[in-house]
Amino acid sequence: MFLVGVERKSGGGLALRDSLEELGELATTAGGRVIGEGTQKVESPNPATFIGKGKAEEFAAYSRANQIDTVIFDDELSPAQNRNLEKIFNCKVLDRTALILDIFAQRARTREGKLQIELAQLQHLLPRLTRFWGHLSRQSGGIGMRGGEGESQLEADRRKVQERIEKLTADLDTVRRQRGLQRAGRKRNQWPLASIVGYTNAGKSTLLNKLTGAGVMAKDILFATLDPTTRRLRLPTNQNVLLTDTVGFIRKLPHGLVEAFKATLEEVVEADLLLHVVDVSHPQVDEQIEAVNAVLKEIGAEEKSTIMVFNKIDLLNGGNAWTRFQERFPHAVAVSAASGEGVPALLAEIGTQLRPEREVVTLRVPHEKSAVIARLHSVGQVVESSYRGAKAKFKARIPRHFHAEFAAYIVE
Numbered sequence: 001m002f003l004v005g006v007e008r009k010s011g012g013g014l015a016l017r018d019s020l021e022e023l024g025e026l027a028t029t030a031g032g033r034v035i036g037e038g039t040q041k042v043e044s045p046n047p048a049t050f051i052g053k054g055k056a057e058e059f060a061a062y063s064r065a066n067q068i069d070t071v072i073f074d075d076e077l078s079p080a081q082n083r084n085l086e087k088i089f090n091c092k093v094l095d096r097t098a099l100i101l102d103i104f105a106q107r108a109r110t111r112e113g114k115l116q117i118e119l120a121q122l123q124h125l126l127p128r129l130t131r132f133w134g135h136l137s138r139q140s141g142g143i144g145m146r147g148g149e150g151e152s153q154l155e156a157d158r159r160k161v162q163e164r165i166e167k168l169t170a171d172l173d174t175v176r177r178q179r180g181l182q183r184a185g186r187k188r189n190q191w192p193l194a195s196i197v198g199y200t201n202a203g204k205s206t207l208l209n210k211l212t213g214a215g216v217m218a219k220d221i222l223f224a225t226l227d228p229t230t231r232r233l234r235l236p237t238n239q240n241v242l243l244t245d246t247v248g249f250i251r252k253l254p255h256g257l258v259e260a261f262k263a264t265l266e267e268v269v270e271a272d273l274l275l276h277v278v279d280v281s282h283p284q285v286d287e288q289i290e291a292v293n294a295v296l297k298e299i300g301a302e303e304k305s306t307i308m309v310f311n312k313i314d315l316l317n318g319g320n321a322w323t324r325f326q327e328r329f330p331h332a333v334a335v336s337a338a339s340g341e342g343v344p345a346l347l348a349e350i351g352t353q354l355r356p357e358r359e360v361v362t363l364r365v366p367h368e369k370s371a372v373i374a375r376l377h378s379v380g381q382v383v384e385s386s387y388r389g390a391k392a393k394f395k396a397r398i399p400r401h402f403h404a405e406f407a408a409y410i411v412e
Helices: 013-029 053-065 079-089 096-107 111-128 153-188 204-212 255-260 262-269 285-298 321-325 343-353 370-379 400-409
Strands: 002-008 036-042 070-073 092-095 193-198 229-234 240-245 273-279 306-311 358-366 381-386 391-399
Touching: 002 013, 002 053, 013 036, 013 096, 036 053, 053 079, 070 079, 070 096, 079 092, 079 111, 092 096, 096 111, 111 153, 153 262, 193 204, 193 262, 193 285, 204 229, 204 240, 204 273, 204 306, 204 343, 273 285, 273 343, 306 321, 306 343, 358 370, 358 400, 370 391, 370 400, 391 400
Parallel strands: 002 036, 002 070, 070 092, 193 240, 193 273, 273 306
Antiparallel strands: 229 240, 358 391, 381 391
16 A cells, blocks of 8 residues: 655644554554555645646556555545546555545444444445446436436446435434433433543543443554443442443544444433543644544534543553643543553542432331342442341432432431
């Protein structure tokens, strides 16, 4: 593979270097091998070829000499640019969007994930169909030919793609309704929802595994997990929380991909609390925080209550480099999801942020009512207990919505 990046004359070379390195990681994740790369500084992209035509021919000569079969651009190409570049390079030309879609297609495991990926791929493909069918002759008319006489193969294929997009959209609407029912059930149980968000490879799945024992695959690769996973988290205050691991974000995340993944990202929008996991050891930590915040803004979740979780502190020399963020994020927590360092502090902060309004009550429960005693320990925070006498005595903090359940045993 050959990578191509464009540096705006008003921008900085460092940002381009970082972006190309990330593109190389994406290409490797997709199963490719990077042979070379090229860049060009431009005032604005060329409408026909994105980069200058002369530079495109220079890169094409290098690609032919090194038998490169795929060229990947770091920015999104228009259908016309993609078509013109394939003529110059005489090989497959992809942009960052197509590459990310390919990785997601490999990672999707659930029916929902596969539906979302297929929808995003078809929406990306639809305006680019001309390059696949430009060589075909027109069909003849006749019975059963919906387009009538003269419908081209391109028009027939475009119609089929559009019909498939409509079918996938309808299926995903069904998924959204099902998620709405699940959320309604969660609200009946009075269980708050916390969603883990963050840049890809920040350690979100590792953190979910550490907190809940979920057993989600966690590897040091981009987009190791795609499909969301929800598990119950029991806090030290005996409060139950549903914790959801979501798809990782990335710079230049295609808008179409965000649209296709709205069914999944609704879990973020509907969450009571966000855990924004940050790889504090990464050299571009500030840029990654900004990239995640940009996606949160796009889906309407930028105002959510958020705990900044600075992960991988075990990889820092001295372990205190994260403190520069403390002024910006007063309630931030530093952790190592791999070793468990800082996890108790994180659990305490989650409990503080999600703490329901509780009342302190004194209860007297007959010893034979073991189920009531177990329930009290399950949903409340028992401060004092005594099993002397005919009835056990408890002083506990319970959420107000459980008052009616224990009313028969409350004495003060």
